[in-house]
Amino acid sequence: MESLRDRTKKILFSFSLLVFLFFYIPILFVIIFSFNDSKLGTVWTGFTLEWYTSIFENSQLIGATINSLYIAIIATLISTVLGTLAALALHRYTFIGKKAVEFLFYIPVVIPDIVVAVALLAIYGILNMSLGLNTAIPGHVAITISYVMLVVLARLSSFDNALEEAASDLGANGWQTFWKVTFPLIFPGVLAGGLLAFTISLDEFVISFFTLGPGDNTLPVLVYSMVRLGVSPEVNVLSTFIIVIMVIAVLIIGLRMRKGGEAK
Structure with missing residues (x-):
């Protein structure tokens, strides 16, 4: 007779499988329809590689992608540095108002993006600033810095402070201790x-939509504007490129981190 433990394992496995299917089947369809011969992204009419060549001639789509990468890279660099420093400060030190600071970092995680977008738009209006690509970056930093801080804090929760003390006892100064001991250990969390x-x-999408200047588009904003007239199969091609690149990047990073862990 099947035990309760075995039934529980089967139920959990089935539920996990359904969740993964729910997430990955749409991605699979995006990849499949990038080879669709039809200009309508939802009707399959045959196999073609036409869109994989014509995408490089679509200046609007390429420009929006470059804008998205520009904003994302700068916002990621800023939020990663500031989020890591905030996590280190909150983990190591006790100071007046620490709970209030922690609460402030949690706010962007729970409030809707439209609140941040409208607030930024109001600030830009008060300062009489003209909108452009750069005015979207502060909003992206505001909503991503908290995620970085939370992930790094989770990594720091298992950090052994005795390692830093040992480095100090061996003659390392604070700067050397951080780069030789602390940073390599928390690097997986930072990454x-x-x-x-x-x-x-x-x-x-929301923050970009509100804070971009006239004529500036990011990829999500452009795709949203195309929905009413029908999304071009070239968007599926671009999505496929992004998926493949991200999967390869994650695999390479995972293998390097695994080799680094085995070497230690």
Whole structure:
């Protein structure tokens, strides 16, 4: 007779399988329809590689992609540095108002993006600033820095402070201790936070929609504007490129981190 433990394992496995199918089947369809011969992204009419060549002639799509990468890279760099420093400060030190600071970092995680977007738009209006690509970056940093901080804090929760003390006893100064001991140990958390920030920024629509200047488009904003007239199969091609690149990047990073762990 089947035990309760075995039934529980089967139920959990089935549920996990359904969740993975729910997430990955749409991605699989995007890849399949990137080879669709029809200009309508939802009707399959045959196999073609036409869109994989014509995408490089679509200046609007390429320009929006470059804008998205520009904003995402800068926002990721800023949020990763500031989020890591904030995590280190909150983990190591006790100071007046620490709980309030922690609460402030949690706010961007729970409030809707449209609140941040409208607030930034109001600030830009008060300062009489003209909108452009750069005015979207602060909003992206505001919503990604908290995720970086939370991921790095999770990594620091298992950090052994005795290693830093040992480095100090052996003559290392604070700078050397950080780069030779602390940073290599928390680097997986910093990298994970950076990748999460990059993904969120690249996918961000609401803040970009409100804070971009006239004529400036990011990829999510452009795709949204195309929905009413029908999304071009070239968007599926670009999505396929992004998926493949991200999967390869994650695999390479995972293998390097695994080899580094085995070497230690």
